[in-house]
Amino acid sequence: MSDATALLVHPEGNPPPDLLSALAHEKVAFTVRTPDAALGAAGDEQPVPVAEVLLAPATMPPRTVRAVSRRMSETGPTPIVVVYTEQDFAALDQHIKLGHDYLVPPFLPPLVRARLRSCYERAKLSRTMEEVEAQAELLSYERELRIGREIQEGFLPEGLPMLDGWDLDVRFSPARNVAGDFYDVFELVNRRRLALVVADVCDKGVGAALFMALIRSLLRHTAEHSGLQSLMTANQLMPDQSDGGPGGAHMIPVVGATPLMNAVVGTNGYLTRNHSGQGYFATMFFSVLDPVTGNLVYINGGHNPPLLIPREGGPPHPLEPTGPAVGVIPDCAFSLGYAKVRRGDTLFVYTDGVPEARNAAGEFFGDDRLLELLREPVPSGRALLARVEGALWEHSGSAEQHDDITMMAVNRAVAAG
Structure with a gap:
């Protein structure tokens, strides 16, 4: 995962130390922000970082997670959303229902690497499928235009x-x-x-x-x-x-x-x-x-x-x-x-x-x-x-x-x- 980048969001700006340690061990470049800072609501003039992964605590409301994800997509690709928790496992349920992936303790480097790699590959496949669908839609549109031109020429x-x-x-x-x-x-x-x-x-x-x-x-x-x-x-x-x-x-x-x-x-x-x-x-x-x-x-x-x-x-x-x-x-x-x-x-x-x-x-x-x-x-x-x-x-x-x-x-x- 040495080529991955992540934005960690935490209400106090201090995510679990062992999670930070695991990301550093796996050479994942990351930035830590509070939710307000990530949304630009705290007077922080710094732009939201471009990252492939959004790591957010499970206690963060899904609407806030979506808002951060949308803001990140304004300057880069839509990020993979992974929620993490240390003890409030019940809070994971609402995120899982929305299709978010998750990380739970222990935050050991091999486990974190495996989970992020799995998320990354699924997201990459999903994006490839979206590109294929977009290309198919474009080809269909071009075909319709060709038909339209043929009809008009008639x-x-x-x-x-x-x-x-x-x-x-x-x-x-x-x-x-x-x-x-x-x-x-x-x-x-x-x-x-x-x-x-x-x-x-x-x-x-x-x-x-x-x-x-x-x-x-x-x-x-x-x-x-x-x-x-x-x-x-x-x-x-x-x-x-x-x-x-x-x-x-x-x-x-x-x-x-x-x-x-x-x-x-x-x-x-x-x-x-x-x-x-x-x-x-x-x-x-x-x-x-x-x-x-x-x-x-x-x-x-x-x-x-x-x-x-x-x-x-x-x-x-x-x-x-x-x-x-x-x-x-x-x-x-x-x-x-x-x-x-x-x-x-x-x-x-x-x-x-x-x-x-x-x-x-x-x-x-x-x-x-x-x-x-x-x-x-x-x-x-x-x-x-x-x-x-x-x-x-x-x-x-x-x-x-x-x-x-x-x-x-x-x-x-x-x-x-």
Whole structure:
């Protein structure tokens, strides 16, 4: 037992001399304290010693023994508790029932060594079992997270549509095993329109991932089951931009705006009615694209403004919010926004994990740096995402990723495919 350490507690600070002699003979390093001193209640500024064994008299109340043991575990391993007595053997009973080991006279060195060795080995085995159980629990947790990520990946599109004259690409990088970001691409109105969604559920981790699955399912189900809508009411008409200019002299009906509006309003209503107590919400950009004309109708619910990059380069055009984040305000109004993706233009949609990416010094990537990257013309959506992704990697280096990162690029070819 030459490698063992012990804390001896005694009301008067004078444990049995023969016990002290036996510990010294067996080269057990020990410290003697009164209960108040061990608990720091006697004005003793000395820290409680780190020890493997707590030796306490059987007359000490079990709650006091537990309190000393807890204080020792604050700075070291949880100690083995061994109570000792010289004559009050009846007091041992309450401690034995609690699983404490014991020492009784005569305190001969061989007997003390054998008892402490037995206690030490049992405690070591117990700690090993606890470590095994903790490791098994960790492996089970990691397995559950893997399953969760696999399920979450099932909510993301398996692939992106291949449209003549269009190049779509996406980057999705969760900060943890599961993410609060999500994106979706699916067809509407008898395959005549393409829905494009990028959203960011507040917070990260499992809770955000659960709400991500709920919100994504509500949006897609409602949009796909809103029925075919060929004409909209007068307040849902948009300028005719077929000539490529900023506006036209007459209005044209917007096909696909009703599924868009129903999906966002319905999802917002469901979340605020049923889940306001959880405090989760999502910023999102949900748009419906006409691949033939390039016309785009959208709702930006408190999301980072997507950027429409002109084919000739220069400052991108932001698609500003048309309503609040989804799941915050009951019965709120969402407006429709309109844009046109001309031949050669690229729509860039992203979550706040892009400008908020940090390097090892904690510096953000920033909006200005992102805008500078987007000023130059790009040949395709894939090339644009590769450019931004490379700049993010260069900025972040080996720094930990703090937030989910999602980027979508929708490029319309200069010439029809």
